Amino acid sequence: MAAPETIAQDGGTWTFPASQPLVLDSGARIEGLELAWRSYGTLNADKTNAVLVCHALTLDQYVAGEHPTTGKPGWWTRMIGPGKPIDPAKHFIVCANVVGGCMGSTGPASINPATGKAWGLAFPVITIRDMVRAQAMLVDALGVDTLLAVVGGSMGGMQVLQWAASYPERLFSAVVVASAARHSAQNIAFHEVGRQAVMGDPDWRGGDYALHGARPEKGLAVARMAAHITYLSEAALQRKFGRELQRDGLSWGFDADFQVESYLRYQGASFVDRFDANSYLYITRAMDYFDLAAEHGGVLAEAFRKARDVRFCVMSFTSDWLYPTSESRHIVRALNAAGARASFVEIESDKGHDAFLLDEPVMEAALAGFLDGVERARGLK
Amino acid sequence: MAAPETIAQDGGTWTFPASQPLVLDSGARIEGLELAWRSYGTLNADKTNAVLVCHALTLDQYVAGEHPTTGKPGWWTRMIGPGKPIDPAKHFIVCANVVGGCMGSTGPASINPATGKAWGLAFPVITIRDMVRAQAMLVDALGVDTLLAVVGGSMGGMQVLQWAASYPERLFSAVVVASAARHSAQNIAFHEVGRQAVMGDPDWRGGDYALHGARPEKGLAVARMAAHITYLSEAALQRKFGRELQRDGLSWGFDADFQVESYLRYQGASFVDRFDANSYLYITRAMDYFDLAAEHGGVLAEAFRKARDVRFCVMSFTSDWLYPTSESRHIVRALNAAGARASFVEIESDKGHDAFLLDEPVMEAALAGFLDGVERARGLK
Known part of the structure; x- marks a missing residue:
């Protein structure tokens, strides 16, 4: 010791x-x-x-x-x-x-x-x-x-x-x-979605993104978005965001029309700045094995x-x-x-x-x- | 008429x-x-x-x-x-x-x-x-x-x-x-995760994948996996899969160890064979706007x-x-x-x-x- x-x-x-x-x-x-x-x-x-x-x-x-x-x-x-x-x-x-x-x-x-x-x-x-x-x-x-x-x-x-x-x-x-x-099976399922999002991002490069100066940012952001929903209750999302729009009126396109979309995109984007994609794989795996x-x-x-x-x-x-x-x-x-x-x-x-x-x-x-x-x-x- | x-x-x-x-x-x-x-x-x-x-x-x-x-x-x-x-x-x-x-x-x-x-x-x-x-x-x-x-x-x-x-x-x-x-906000949130998975796939090509002979298969599969979890109850997932393994013992890696992982991967993979990624964007959008x-x-x-x-x-x-x-x-x-x-x-x-x-x-x-x-x-x- x-x-x-x-x-x-x-x-x-x-x-x-x-x-x-x-x-x-x-x-x-x-x-x-x-x-x-x-x-x-x-x-x-x-x-x-x-x-x-x-x-x-x-x-x-x-x-x-x-x-x-x-x-x-x-x-x-x-x-x-x-x-x-x-x-x-x-x-x-x-x-x-x-x-x-x-x-x-x-x-x-x-x-x-x-x-x-x-x-x-x-x-x-x-x-x-x-x-x-x-x-x-x-x-x-x-x-x-x-x-x-x-x-x-x-x-x-x-x-x-x-x-x-x-x-x-x-x-x-x-x-x-x-x-x-x-x-639980549902816990594992949500983690697996996140891992597939990361590993499906071509910038993940079989886990060797660091060697290539790349980062699977889009995949990791999607993983975080999916996980983030599970951290909040339906009631909390409804209370915070409901169907409130970002702007007056709909975009009639695929921009973030709803505040909840914008919030989730922000959660995804800010997460990739502070977290390593492979760490995300390893730690979610540890939890699933538990x-x-x-x-x-x-x-x-x-x-x-x-x-x-x-x-x-x-x-x-x-x-x-x-x-x-x-x-x-x-x-x-x-x-x-x-x-x-x-x-x-x-x-x-x-x-x-x-x-x-x-x-x-x-x-x-x-x-x-x-x-x-x-x-x-x-x-x- | x-x-x-x-x-x-x-x-x-x-x-x-x-x-x-x-x-x-x-x-x-x-x-x-x-x-x-x-x-x-x-x-x-x-x-x-x-x-x-x-x-x-x-x-x-x-x-x-x-x-x-x-x-x-x-x-x-x-x-x-x-x-x-x-x-x-x-x-x-x-x-x-x-x-x-x-x-x-x-x-x-x-x-x-x-x-x-x-x-x-x-x-x-x-x-x-x-x-x-x-x-x-x-x-x-x-x-x-x-x-x-x-x-x-x-x-x-x-x-x-x-x-x-x-x-x-x-x-x-x-x-x-x-x-x-x-x-609801949670409904929109799950759809937005799916859309970001599709649109974040480089093979989506700004929606013009058909012109390039490509298909955003990985993104669409992730979208389907996330959505599929929402179609099942926690109890149903637990009853069907629980923590049952695919093989004897853990892989100590990122293969599908659990049956629920394998099931979800299959749901994602088979979905891309039968569904168009842009249709997925448009129909989820219609639902969110509803x-x-x-x-x-x-x-x-x-x-x-x-x-x-x-x-x-x-x-x-x-x-x-x-x-x-x-x-x-x-x-x-x-x-x-x-x-x-x-x-x-x-x-x-x-x-x-x-x-x-x-x-x-x-x-x-x-x-x-x-x-x-x-x-x-x-x-x-």
Whole structure:
């Protein structure tokens, strides 16, 4: 284990020592893996106040404060920041870009040491468990044995569930928001549409676009547009856009007549500026492969058998049709069956899956209340 | 009006006489429009047994029997055929490929007489009302004043609603299945993803692919894949495919690992063999433009003000999230407000939007019962 002294306490890029390759579920291994991470707050003397945050598909390590490249607020400032449920004044908050990502961690756009060129499709397929395994090694390097909490929404919630299954002794509590213990057929289907859009773009070049100075921008934009619809509820789209036009009258052509068209085109176009197309393939694949019960003989409760002492908080949103409440209930039933401590909140919201990133006072209050109890139990209060 | 003698009674292609250009909502006009149509059964002496069937986005005039090019059964053999609610033994059943389509009617793949080349994007944008206007002219040519029923599902249902608004005196009854009186923001959003997939394919060539011997197959396949997900419920996808694999074990790559991926790829690939990409753009646009209330001062009931004597039957499916029951209820409320006769059935089904094309005995029974009453009222029984 790397000594805590060798790693900065506020973030940066941590290169795994030569003695610690990342061994993947596929059997492949990555030598010298780099994890880009960020922390907020200070680890206490007892090392009992560390909170690991796990990010969603296209997000990154910048959970709070200002994002260094976009200048926008971090993606979870509703939940993390001064006076928020997760507060740098009392917590040591860590978030790392996932393996396979494109915000500084090793991924398909990184240089393959064997060739000196971008990995492209030579990069090994990764899983949610691989992401979590790498995070656990980073947490080791930070000198933290037990995390006060592991917290995440959407794909981040999958990582939280995997933490509970893989390292139950290393977490005191776990918060799973708007997530699922496995990808459904519809989830896989939407991801496959996105991948086919990317891979069908001639500029994808079999994954080697970087070698050709090209980028499959149109395909990736279409992938993002399709995915974006799944992040919003029908009601939210209707409330925000309805059938409002961009201009007076129809164009009688194929320009963006409706505001919702213009909005989606913008979502697609801005996404390609900040995200790598191959990372999109790899991370969606990791999510599609995720099926926590399958790792445990098809019985989800078995995944949590050793996590009986972990305090769980599961949250879902009524209008989330991507990871609907039924998926959260499925998790909660398994936790109950395993004898784990689980609290569950279904939050009334018309904002769809994206609610977990938006202003949802009940979510904030529920997390604050849950963490308050966790801190008391941990002797921090 | 063309004399009935000049037009075959079992279908073919009808060319609008020079005196009857199709004047479009956009202000454009199409001279010498061709409508490919098919009929089943015989028009009775009183000309009171004609049933017009309106087809959905990617379907065609072959509602029953065997499809001449695919060899598969017509798309509505559940509802139309010997012993079925709509029966050639007693009804004269007519269905025409919509204007803008690609199964024989004039559309963007047809030859533009002004240039001698395929229309491409020079084809005028068409609306649901334009489709219905052309159908009314065909019905005229067939010598039918009043249709016993106009029947359609999905986009076909939109045409039925438009018939009731535009030609209330020409229909005795109207059957609207799994449809809506306007496209929602989410409906438009999914269509826009499909259009961007087509138009982003370099083989689309600004719509002039036919001139270059190319076809935007990859873009159109992605469009179809995205649309296809919206035709099925999450439950249906889970029941049919779940997380079943194609082979033993995962590929650890980007092949189709899951059966649902393979199924979607097949849906995309087979669609491009039978459908024209520009027709897809034009017909989705017509659907997005559809907003029957907007044509009537924003009050849907006004659209049905003159349709008080038409007998309406509206059907929806519980798991249809593309045109959910709430949209059908909205139609029924407007019909009630207009003082029209409306019956409404919400059918319990987990098959999603596509239920209207599948084995749904309640739908079949409801249509049979409704038409039985209609025939009695019309003096046919």
